[in-house]
Amino acid sequence: MDSGARGRRLRRRLALGAAVLAVSGAFTFTATGAAQAAGAAGGCAGREVRTLPFKTGVTHVYQSNAYVCAVTVPRNPGAARTMSVSVQARGNRPVVDKGRYRYHAGPVTVHAGHRCVWIKGAVGRYATSSGWILC
Structure with missing residues (x-):
């Protein structure tokens, strides 16, 4: 295995670990009122x-601090069907x-800071795409 493939695999694992930490951090800072709203939002x-x-x-798109x-x-x-949601900073x-x-795809959380994000969602063969928003 060449070092390029090994580096890509390491970067993927680090990105996944960062995403897991970001999601767990977002749930840690949820207040009780926001937790009730979060339950309804999936x-x-x-x-x-x-x-x-x-x-x-x-x-549905939600914002909390830089997330x-x-x-x-x-x-x-x-009925079970193909669904997707994506968030890109x-x-x-x-x-x-x-x-x-x-019932739902997601939630998907990213740390966006002050950057624009692009949201996509789909159920079956129909989809939506936001373009760059929240800039």
């Missing part, structure tokens, strides 16, 4: 700053949750 902390509706669902979180919810929950790779879910 696990996102903070205040809702955008709603991105599309034909088969809605992607941005998103969750995609189908219009008709219950400008200059970084997107963090994605994609799979077959019944």
Whole structure:
């Protein structure tokens, strides 16, 4: 195995570890009132700053301090179907949750600081994309 492949694998593992720490840190600072709102949002902390509706669902975007979180919810929950949600801070790779879910995809949280973010969400074959927002 060459050193380039080994370096890429190490960077992927470090990025995953940083994402796990960011998510756990975001949940640690959740206050009781925000925790109740987070339960309804599928696990996102903070205040809702955008709603991105599309034909088969809605992607909700939340912001708390320097963190941005998103969750995609189908219009008709219950049946398992392909769903996804992604959040990308400008200059970084997107963090994605994609799979077959019944009630929601996500939450996906990233540390954005003061950078713009790009949010995408999909349920089935219909999707939404925000463009660069929250700049």
